[in-house]
Amino acid sequence: MVNLKNCTILGVSILALSLLIPVYTNSVNAQVTINGAGATFPFPLIDTWRVEYKNVNPDVNINYASIGSGGGIKQFIEKTVDFGATDAPLSASEFEKAGNAVHIPETIGSVVLAYNLPEVTTPLKLTGPVIADIFMGKITKWDDTKIKEINPGVTLPSEDIISVHRSDGSGTSFVFTDYLSKVSPEWHDSIGVGKSVQWPSGIGAPGNEGVAASIQGSPYSIGYVELAYALTTQMTYASIQNKEGNFIAPSFNSTMDAVSSAAGTLPEGSQSWTNVTLTDSSGPNSYPISSLTYLLLYKDLSTNPSVDEQKARSLVDFVEWAITDGQQFSESLGYVPLPQSVVDINEQTLKSLTFKGTPILSNSTS
Amino acid sequence: MPLKESKYSHADLVQKLDLRTKKKSFFGDKFFKGLVIGASLYTLLMVALVLFSLVDGSLPIFVKEGFNFVIGTNWNAVEGRESFGALPYIVGTLVSSAIAMAIAVPISIGIAIFINEMIPKKMSIVLAFVVELLAAVPSIVYGLWALFVFRFWIRDFVEEPLHNSLGHVIPSFAKAPFGLDVFTAGIVLAIMIIPIITAVSREVIKAIPHSQKEAAYALGATRWEMVKAAILPPAKTGLMGASFLGLGRAIGETMLITLVIGNAIGLAAIPTSLFSQSQTLSSIIANEFNEAANDLHLSALIGLGLVLFIITIFINIMAIFIISRVSKSYSNLRE
Numbered sequence: 001m002v003n004l005k006n007c008t009i010l011g012v013s014i015l016a017l018s019l020l021i022p023v024y025t026n027s028v029n030a031q032v033t034i035n036g037a038g039a040t041f042p043f044p045l046i047d048t049w050r051v052e053y054k055n056v057n058p059d060v061n062i063n064y065a066s067i068g069s070g071g072g073i074k075q076f077i078e079k080t081v082d083f084g085a086t087d088a089p090l091s092a093s094e095f096e097k098a099g100n101a102v103h104i105p106e107t108i109g110s111v112v113l114a115y116n117l118p119e120v121t122t123p124l125k126l127t128g129p130v131i132a133d134i135f136m137g138k139i140t141k142w143d144d145t146k147i148k149e150i151n152p153g154v155t156l157p158s159e160d161i162i163s164v165h166r167s168d169g170s171g172t173s174f175v176f177t178d179y180l181s182k183v184s185p186e187w188h189d190s191i192g193v194g195k196s197v198q199w200p201s202g203i204g205a206p207g208n209e210g211v212a213a214s215i216q217g218s219p220y221s222i223g224y225v226e227l228a229y230a231l232t233t234q235m236t237y238a239s240i241q242n243k244e245g246n247f248i249a250p251s252f253n254s255t256m257d258a259v260s261s262a263a264g265t266l267p268e269g270s271q272s273w274t275n276v277t278l279t280d281s282s283g284p285n286s287y288p289i290s291s292l293t294y295l296l297l298y299k300d301l302s303t304n305p306s307v308d309e310q311k312a313r314s315l316v317d318f319v320e321w322a323i324t325d326g327q328q329f330s331e332s333l334g335y336v337p338l339p340q341s342v343v344d345i346n347e348q349t350l351k352s353l354t355f356k357g358t359p360i361l362s363n364s365t366s
Numbered sequence: 367m368p369l370k371e372s373k374y375s376h377a378d379l380v381q382k383l384d385l386r387t388k389k390k391s392f393f394g395d396k397f398f399k400g401l402v403i404g405a406s407l408y409t410l411l412m413v414a415l416v417l418f419s420l421v422d423g424s425l426p427i428f429v430k431e432g433f434n435f436v437i438g439t440n441w442n443a444v445e446g447r448e449s450f451g452a453l454p455y456i457v458g459t460l461v462s463s464a465i466a467m468a469i470a471v472p473i474s475i476g477i478a479i480f481i482n483e484m485i486p487k488k489m490s491i492v493l494a495f496v497v498e499l500l501a502a503v504p505s506i507v508y509g510l511w512a513l514f515v516f517r518f519w520i521r522d523f524v525e526e527p528l529h530n531s532l533g534h535v536i537p538s539f540a541k542a543p544f545g546l547d548v549f550t551a552g553i554v555l556a557i558m559i560i561p562i563i564t565a566v567s568r569e570v571i572k573a574i575p576h577s578q579k580e581a582a583y584a585l586g587a588t589r590w591e592m593v594k595a596a597i598l599p600p601a602k603t604g605l606m607g608a609s610f611l612g613l614g615r616a617i618g619e620t621m622l623i624t625l626v627i628g629n630a631i632g633l634a635a636i637p638t639s640l641f642s643q644s645q646t647l648s649s650i651i652a653n654e655f656n657e658a659a660n661d662l663h664l665s666a667l668i669g670l671g672l673v674l675f676i677i678t679i680f681i682n683i684m685a686i687f688i689i690s691r692v693s694k695s696y697s698n699l700r701e
Contacts (some may be wrong), residue, residue, distance in 0.1 A: 068656035091445060161544055169443075169657025192444035195657045196631075203546055203643055206653060208661065218544060304600030333428055355633025 037065040038072020084296035087171020089273035100299040102269040108336035110255040110290035111124030114235040115222040127241040128183025137201030164223030167204030169195040175291040179279035228334025258286035263341035269349025395451035423668035441632040454635035455511040458644035465552025474563035501561035509622035521545035532676030551627040559612035620648040
């Protein structure tokens, strides 16, 4: 017991010391520290940027707390962080509360229907309405005629379907329910779109890990996870029918196609993005359940009183790097890189950013 | 030879001592009194602050839903369709804790008696140490173990056989088991609280005077009769206190529950069988608080916190009441 106590004391003091060290280095080098908070989904990518950006500009430190989109939006509006990150665009009321926020899409996510059917080796095909019926508890058996119809030649087991959804509020659920609302009027009317919705049936599991673990251990289950997660854990996933009627397997290319074909409809960075969705987008090869995830900045960065001019410039430089050179780290981490069309929109947005009325980017590049 | 007269008379001495203690106590007592009052005020202040922020935070939801918030079963956070009811999670909390208590209490008391009465002292020291070590395992460790390992054992060796053999007779086993349900949650909770209840029960049983046990043996009691007559009656209140301590832990447990209970929502979270998915008050707060950007949703989650607070207070009051009644009846018995 005494040893245990000593160990704890030692551990605590080491922790305390390690907390002190960065404070000292900061004061010596007069570096800029940029604080951000928000979505968990882009965290591995932003964290890689944090490390890699040290090679580009060693004087800029980036802190990113992946506390969830809701928390990120809250802290962004309360101005306790320099930038926010969210999987779903600001809602109308949030956009109004924030004042002059801009959305900068920084990477792309897509949602994959992963399943566990031990007997079935051919990839399963699913349509939007069938997925909606499964998650509403209307289709309860794997050999339901509706599933059989779209999978001719596949022998499906006569077992109960176990549907697994996210129990925590998440951008992944938002994208998934957004898609189902578009393709199933019944889903739209009875359940709707949200980061957490009232699931009529099935099992709730926390996080992508939780859903994946629930599916992997349990035959005859189906659930939705992020593409990156499905790729790294080697789960089997379904091809999904898109707007043009083609069955598309989720991949980097099919997700990028979906974003490119919707890029023309995107608003300017400073407008409201509330109604922006990339789900069920047109294009013959578009994967239908994809979405952008966003960084949030103020149009005039001096809106946040803790941001001075030097910090504003560092922040904009970093974001510009992230949406261009920073994209090279996407694929190895399982993220879909931004297509050029979206990068162009972002460049326009960044150029429009100001500090106390004067544009930031033209100052730093001139 | 007469005794040498003391310099001071008896009365003088008393006066001096009295003065001295008075002088000293004047400062010391006051200081001590202030310290103790301050410490107890701190506790009261904390409880008052918690209650205040819970009530303050949940006001919007009670204004909108009224008492329906407590008895409603709907839980819809979708913008424009907000409607919140706490009943499913109250039921889920009580059911999972009840399963946990039903399993944990007899086992814990059994372990405590075994450690104290059945084995040599050296072995009992080792065992007691192990139990205390288990009590220090963070609940998330039990939770992850349950999610990745234990639920398959439960499903394959307990739930499946029960479902297949008794499923059509007893409705509690009717639902096809998945391993993540209120039954698994109860068992894992029990595993978590057994070390806690055992550790306290052991101390309670240890405090019973040896003479009492020896008296029972002297009257020709077997070991079981000795336990029944000399240990359980006087230890009753203490054992109950230990159990309530475990119950308190079970009711408030969060992360472990979130991992294994299946996190159903709304009406679906009211368990209809042992193998139903459910949700507890604390698990839904943990699940949804991070992403609850909508004010009413946030207020509803804080409202669940208030409900949990009230349930906890109610259970504690009940515990005090039951314990005082039991100890009274025992002292009557002794007379």
